[in-house]
Amino acid sequence: MLRHRFAELRGPDVPAKALDARALAALAANPGCRRRALLDGAGVDKAALANALGSPSAFGQSQFAFMRGNAFEARVKADGGAELLRLAHERLDPGAEPPTRAQVPDLSAAGPQGRVARTALALREATEASGTDGAGGWTLLDHPMLALEVAGSPAFLEPDAVVVHPDGSWTVVEIKSFPMLDGAADPAKVGAAARQAAVYVLALEEVAARLAREGVPPRVRHRVLLVCPKDFSNLPTASAVDVRRQRAVTARQLSRLTRVEEIADALPEGTCFSPELPVEELTAAVEAVPATYAPECLSACDLAFHCRARAREGGAVTALGRPVRAELGGLSSVEGVLAAARGEAGDPDDPAVAALRRAAALRAEALDTARARTLPAPSAGPEVALCH
Ligand code: SF4
Incomplete structure (x- = not known):
């Protein structure tokens, strides 16, 4: 029933856009927005919608930045991930034995479901081999595939890496190409990385819960490893980032997504977000769903330029930022x-x-x-x- 309703909202023959970690993480950047919750829940392609509305999003990485990021990640993972595991040991688990011997299982399989199953098996084997007495070795899962149930459909997620510690616990690794200067990076970028890592933590917890039911209880660590270039060099450095808050916010948002049916039910009959529709009709459809624009949307949502223009036109105080909005109580314009x-x-x-x-x-x-x-x-x- 819900799937049918979502298909109607996307428009005839418009396939659902799969949610990725960036999209899920963005839910935590603006938790109160019903518009985003509905569009994401229904699988609407927001970038295509923004284009059709005449306010294209400004997302996307330059080819140069993309290549530089890939080269840095390859460097971090060279030699069987020796440097990455050294950083994980140093920053997260200095009491464990050093990672002189590490397993890097082959995770290749056909299709996303096959890769999810292969990843779960590798996690199980690594956890069983480790035990919980800290006597096992280290395992590095390079680009594992995880699945998270979102509004009734699986979202497939691919973290940069997951490390299994000698005590059988699991850590998410995020490798970013922005620099860490004197041990600290741009807080906004670290925040975005933490939100994304929190999504992976939630997905790993689903795997852990299944293994626990089968008698292999692993522990998913809530401090993730953020690896970045050191200062202006190409050398990797890392810091442990606590993602408990981001994890809690994202989990709450995801549970709310299952209630997008209520938001959809409040829409006028025949509302549709197909990019093929005339711009006036599309604008009316988008405006029919309440939004809570905030400047944070600019770095997290494809519809940001459209929503910002509307918020400014309407004199909405949300355009001034959440702190100002919070100070103004019931005054909204x-x-x-x-x-x-x-x-x-x-x-x-x-x-x-x-x-x-x-x-x-x-x-x-x-x-x-x-x-x-x-x-x-x-x-x-x-x-x-x-x-x-
Ligand atoms: S840009 Fe618009 S739709 Fe996206 S989160 Fe912000 S207010 Fe919601």
Whole structure:
């Protein structure tokens, strides 16, 4: 039933766009957006939709950046992942035996389902071989394939690597080409990497739960290994990133996705997001689903330019960012905020309204003072002249 409804929303003969880790991670970047939840849940291709709306997304990596990223990853994983495992040992598990002997199982198989099954088998074998007394060796799974159930359909996910520690625990590895300068990287980029890694952690937890039912209880670590180039060199360095918060937010969002049927039910009859439709019809369909635009959308969602333009047109305070939005309480439009500040609207007992009026009074006072200081000194009038 739900699948049928989603197919209607995508349009005739429009295939569902499979969700990848980036799309799932973006759910955690703007958890309150019903528009995104519905479009992702229904498998709508948001990049194609943004194009059809006349606001193409600005995502995509340059060919040069892509090649540089691939070359860096190959370097990190050279020699059977010796450097990567050394970093995992140093940053995450210094008490374990050093990774002098490591297994790198072959994970090739036909199709995504075949690769998912092969990955699960390799994880099981590595965990069984390790035991939980820390006496086992290290195993590196290079580009394993994981599956996560999203709104009734599997999303196939491919982390850069998963490491099985000697105690049988599992760590997600993210290899990025942005630099780590003096041990720290750009917080926004680290945040995006953490959200993506949290999706892989959730998918690994599903594998772990299945193995636990079969008597092989592994532990999925919630600190992932982020590997980046050191300073401006090509040498890898790494840091452990705690993804518990991102994991919790993404898990909550994914559970909400199963309720996208409620959002779909609230839409007008015949709503469709097919990119083949005339732009007016498509715009009306998109506007029929409530959105909560925030500047964070610009780095996470294909529809960001469309939603930003609409938010600005409507004077929505969400376009100013979440912190400002949170301070303004029930005031949702810039016009409403200005009216409240001028004393023309709003409940004076509302703390946001009271704060705005205080701020407006302080601003007016400051402007008056500034004006008084910049006024030329009054010229001496007749009375002054007489006194002299
Ligand atoms: S860009 Fe639009 S659809 Fe995407 S998350 Fe932001 S508000 Fe929602």
